[in-house]
Amino acid sequence: MSVFPKITSLKVVPVAGYDSALLTLSGCHAPLFTRNIIIVTDDSGNEGIGEIHGGDDITKMLQSYEDIIIGRPITEYKNMLNDVRKHGWRVANDSGQGLQELDLSNLKFVVHAEAALECALLDLYGKFVNLPMCDIIGEGRQRDSVEMLGYLFYIADSNKMDLPYLKNDDDSDAWGRVRRQETLTAEGIVKQAKAAQERYGFRCFKLKGGVLKGKEEMKAVTALHEAFPDARINLDPNGAWSLDEAIALTKKYGDALTYAEDPCGPENGFSGREIMSFYKNATNKPVATNMIATDWKQIYPSLMMKSVDIILADPHFWGIEGSLRVASILNDWGLTWGSHSNNHFDVTLALYAQVSAAAPGNITPIDTHFIWQDGQQLCDDALQIRNGEIKIPDRPGLGINLNHEKLEKAHQQYLSLKNHDRDDSMAMQYIIPGWKYNHKQPTLVR
Numbered sequence: 161m162s163v164f165p166k167i168t169s170l171k172v173v174p175v176a177g178y179d180s181a182l183l184t185l186s187g188c189h190a191p192l193f194t195r196n197i198i199i200v201t202d203d204s205g206n207e208g209i210g211e212i213h214g215g216d217d218i219t220k221m222l223q224s225y226e227d228i229i230i231g232r233p234i235t236e237y238k239n240m241l242n243d244v245r246k247h248g249w250r251v252a253n254d255s256g257q258g259l260q261e262l263d264l265s266n267l268k269f270v271v272h273a274e275a276a277l278e279c280a281l282l283d284l285y286g287k288f289v290n291l292p293m294c295d296i297i298g299e300g301r302q303r304d305s306v307e308m309l310g311y312l313f314y315i316a317d318s319n320k321m322d323l324p325y326l327k328n329d330d331d332s333d334a335w336g337r338v339r340r341q342e343t344l345t346a347e348g349i350v351k352q353a354k355a356a357q358e359r360y361g362f363r364c365f366k367l368k369g370g371v372l373k374g375k376e377e378m379k380a381v382t383a384l385h386e387a388f389p390d391a392r393i394n395l396d397p398n399g400a401w402s403l404d405e406a407i408a409l410t411k412k413y414g415d416a417l418t419y420a421e422d423p424c425g426p427e428n429g430f431s432g433r434e435i436m437s438f439y440k441n442a443t444n445k446p447v448a449t450n451m452i453a454t455d456w457k458q459i460y461p462s463l464m465m466k467s468v469d470i471i472l473a474d475p476h477f478w479g480i481e482g483s484l485r486v487a488s489i490l491n492d493w494g495l496t497w498g499s500h501s502n503n504h505f506d507v508t509l510a511l512y513a514q515v516s517a518a519a520p521g522n523i524t525p526i527d528t529h530f531i532w533q534d535g536q537q538l539c540d541d542a543l544q545i546r547n548g549e550i551k552i553p554d555r556p557g558l559g560i561n562l563n564h565e566k567l568e569k570a571h572q573q574y575l576s577l578k579n580h581d582r583d584d585s586m587a588m589q590y591i592i593p594g595w596k597y598n599h600k601q602p603t604l605v606r
C-alpha cells in the first residue's frame with residue numbers, strides 16, 4: 161500500500177485580470193485578459209497550484225484531467241502526465257502553423273494545458289519533500305536568483321475607447337501612473353523604462369514592436385540605449401518586417417540593439433525559420449524567438465539552419481521538464497535559453513522564477529508581463545521583482561499560496577466577460593475602425 165499522499169480533488173478556476181491598452185502586431189490588448197488556475201489537493205491537506213492561458217478550450221482540457229489523476233499517489237506524477245497526454249481532451253484540427261504569423265487563434269494548439277497540471281503536481285511534490293520546485297526539476301538548482309527584463313510597450317489612449325480600462329488606479333509611483341498613459345513616442349518609451357527601472361530595478365529591456373514604422377521603433381531603441389548604455393536592449397516586432405527591411409534597419413541602428421526578437425518571418429514561400437536564417441547570415445545579429453521554434457518538430461530545422469540563438473521556451477508551450485530539456489540542449493550547443501510570456505498572474509511569475517532557476521547555462525533575462533498586472537496578485541506571498549531579479553524563496557514547491565478571496569474576485573471578473581478567448585482586434589477597432597490583422601503590417605500603419 162502506498163504511504164504517499166493521494167490526489168483527492170482537481171478544480172479549474174477561470175479568472176480575469178485588468179491590463180493596459182498595450183499595442184502589438186496583433187492589435188490592442190483588451191481591458192481584461194483571461195487565465196485558468198488549476199488547484200489539485202492531496203489527502204495530506206496540501207494544495208498544489210498552476211496557471212495557464214485562458215479560453216474555453218483550455219478550460220475544457222484542464223477539466224478532462226480529473227478522472228485521470230484522482231486517487232493516485234503524488235509520486236506518480238510523471239505517469240499521470242503521460243496518461244493525460246494519452247487520454248486528455250485535445251483541440252482538433254491543428255494546422256501545424258503555430259505562431260510563425262502570430263495568429264493568436266493558434267495559441268490553443270501551441271499552449272500545452274498539461275503544463276499547468278505539471279506545475280500543480282510539482283508544487284504538491286515539492287511540499288511533500290519540503291524542497292523548492294527548482295531543486296527537484298531538470299538538472300536541479302542552478303542559481304538562487306533570476307534576472308527578469310523590463311517589458312516595454314507602446315500604449316493606446318484608453319480615454320478614447322469606451323472600454324473598462326483601469327485609470328488612476330495606482331498613484332504610488334511613476335510606474336503606477338505611466339503604465340496607464342498613452343505612449344507612442346521614443347521619449348515616452350524612455351519615460352516608461354525609467355519608471356519601470358525605479359520600481360523594479362531592471363537592467364535589461366525589451367520593447368514590443370510591430371506597432372509603428374520600423375524606423376520609428378528603432379529610434380526608440382536608440383533612445384533607450386542612450387538612456388541605459390549598459391542595458392541589453394531587444395526589440396520584438398513579431399516578424400512584421402520584411403527580410404530586406406530587417407537587414408536595413410539593423411545595419412542603420414544596429415549598435416543600440418543587443419539582439420533582435422523575431423525581426424522577420426515567413427515571406428515569399430519561405431518559412432520563418434528560413435527567413436530568420438537569411439537574416440542572421442546577413443547581419444550576424446543574435447536572434448531570439450518565441451514564434452518559429454515552439455515545439456520539438458520546429459526546433460530541429462531552426463537549429464539545423466542556425467535561424468536562432470536564443471529560444472524563449474515558455475514552460476506553458478513546452479511543459480516544465482520540456483522547457484528545461486530545451487535549456488540543457490541549448491547550453492550544450494553554446495546557445496541561449498530564455499522564456500516568453502503573455503499576460504499572467506503571480507502563479508506564473510513564480511513558475512518562471514522556479515524554471516529559470518533550474519535552467520543550466522548563461523540564460524537571457526526572463527520576459528514577464530507581470531509589471532502590467534502588479535497589484536492584482538492572487539497569492540499573499542507572491543514573489544517580488546527587486547533589483548531586476550526574483551529571489552527563490554526558502555519555501556517548498558512554487559513557494560506561494562493562493563488567497564481564495566482574491567481568486568474568487570478574479571473569477572467573478574471572468575464571469576462578467578462575454579468572450580473568454582484573447583481577441584486583440586476588438587479594442588483595436590475602437591482606435592482604427594474596421595482594423596484587420598495583417599502579419600506584415602505594423603498595427604498603426606494603415
Ligand SMILES: O=C([O-])C(=O)C[C@H](O)[C@@H](O)C(=O)[O-]
Binds near residue numbers: 501
Ligand atoms: O514576445 C512576446 O511576448 C510575443 O512575441 C507575443 C505576445 O503575443 C505578446 O506580444 C503579448 O502577449 O502581447
Ligand SMILES: [Mg+2]
Binds near residue numbers: 421422
Ligand atoms: Mg516575442
